[in-house]
Amino acid sequence: MKPNENLDPLIIGGKTYSSRLLVGTGKYKDFAETRAAVEASGAQIVTVAIRRTNIGQDSNQPSLLEVLPPTRFTILPNTAGCYSADDAVRTLKLARELLDGHNLVKLEVLGDKETLFPNMSETLKAAEALVKDGFKVMVYCSDDPIAAKQLEEIGCVVVMPLASLIGSGMGILNPWNLQIIIANAKVPVLVDAGVGTASDAAIAMELGCDGVLMSTAIAAAQNPVMMAGAMKKAVEAGRAAFLAGRMPKKIYQASPSSPTGDLIGK
Amino acid sequence: MIELSINGQKQRFETGTNIAQLIDAMALTGKRIAIERNGEIVPRSRHAETWLANGDRLEIVVAVGGG
Numbered sequence: 001m002k003p004n005e006n007l008d009p010l011i012i013g014g015k016t017y018s019s020r021l022l023v024g025t026g027k028y029k030d031f032a033e034t035r036a037a038v039e040a041s042g043a044q045i046v047t048v049a050i051r052r053t054n055i056g057q058d059s060n061q062p063s064l065l066e067v068l069p070p071t072r073f074t075i076l077p078n079t080a081g082c083y084s085a086d087d088a089v090r091t092l093k094l095a096r097e098l099l100d101g102h103n104l105v106k107l108e109v110l111g112d113k114e115t116l117f118p119n120m121s122e123t124l125k126a127a128e129a130l131v132k133d134g135f136k137v138m139v140y141c142s143d144d145p146i147a148a149k150q151l152e153e154i155g156c157v158v159v160m161p162l163a164s165l166i167g168s169g170m171g172i173l174n175p176w177n178l179q180i181i182i183a184n185a186k187v188p189v190l191v192d193a194g195v196g197t198a199s200d201a202a203i204a205m206e207l208g209c210d211g212v213l214m215s216t217a218i219a220a221a222q223n224p225v226m227m228a229g230a231m232k233k234a235v236e237a238g239r240a241a242f243l244a245g246r247m248p249k250k251i252y253q254a255s256p257s258s259p260t261g262d263l264i265g266k
Numbered sequence: 267m268i269e270l271s272i273n274g275q276k277q278r279f280e281t282g283t284n285i286a287q288l289i290d291a292m293a294l295t296g297k298r299i300a301i302e303r304n305g306e307i308v309p310r311s312r313h314a315e316t317w318l319a320n321g322d323r324l325e326i327v328v329a330v331g332g333g
Binding site: 024025026027028034047048049050051052053055063064065075077078080090093094095097098099166167214215216219 | 272273274275292294297298299300301302305307309310325326327328329330331332333
């Protein structure tokens with residue numbers, strides 16, 4: 001099977017996407033760099049945060065949604081910085097109003113300011129309330145297969161286990177747990193958080209993840225736009241390798257690729 | 267006069283101000299914002315008919331860069 005975007009789409013909440021890379025929009029030096037990095041990544045879904053408007057600030061400044069218009073990108077509002085189910089639900093209700101009823105959202109409820117580990121009991125509580133209220137919930141979670149399954153059963157449209165901690169760039173620390181989550185999931189599984197460089201994204205895709213969501217790995221690179229392009233290729237390459245099916249590993253008795261007979265001088 | 271808490275800051279407005287007038291006074295008309303009043307969303311379609319009362323707590327939010 002050829003990994004053609006028409007044959008191999010990512011379907012989220014009933015909508016079809018050809019890109020399997022989702023990117024954040026924070027930590028860039030300016031909006032021009034944000035836009036250039038998003039373009040280079042090929043991402044069709046971009047995350048945004050919801051924050052209080054700066055009272056008294058020059059209101060003629062361009063806004064993020066003018067740089068990344070919702071007509072062109074699927075805007076995925078997140079609940080970054082929320083430490084309770086109530087705050088997360090309030091934030092996403094504001095996001096839905098802000099985005100004219102758009103109901104695809106990224107839920108994350110954090111448990112600890114030092115590590116940014118998710119608080120899974122609050123995450124489950126918020127997921128339940130949001131699904132009941134008609135939201136399509138993409139949910140950031142720990143790499144715990146039971147929690148991932150519970151979130152799917154609640155009705156989340158995508159489960160997004162961490163590869164390692166948010167902003168750590170430590171890569172995929174527990175590929176075995178991710179494989180169990182992927183094997184048991186009936187909804188798309190995206191790796192969210194922890195990717196540091198292109199090979200991490202490729203490994204996530206080779207494991208069978210349906211996509212990767214990343215932010216700091218691109219924004220904190222020395223050249224964010226170049227890294228965005230590298231991540232695009234890595235996700236595509238990893239997906240193609242997964243679909244192609246890798247060769248089995250052999251410790252020895254490897255067979256050479258060239259013929260073993262008809263050597264000269266025999 | 268009424269005293270409102272807007273994004274955690276106390277501000278005074280004329281008695282008989284609605285949310286549309288408040289947005290105008292803050293130079294936010296036409297901007298992509300969302301408003302919560304005392305914990306409840308006030309939909310855009312109801313800004314002009316939602317009258318503010320002394321002690322109201324308002325949150326006015328925008329989308330910003332985030333991961």
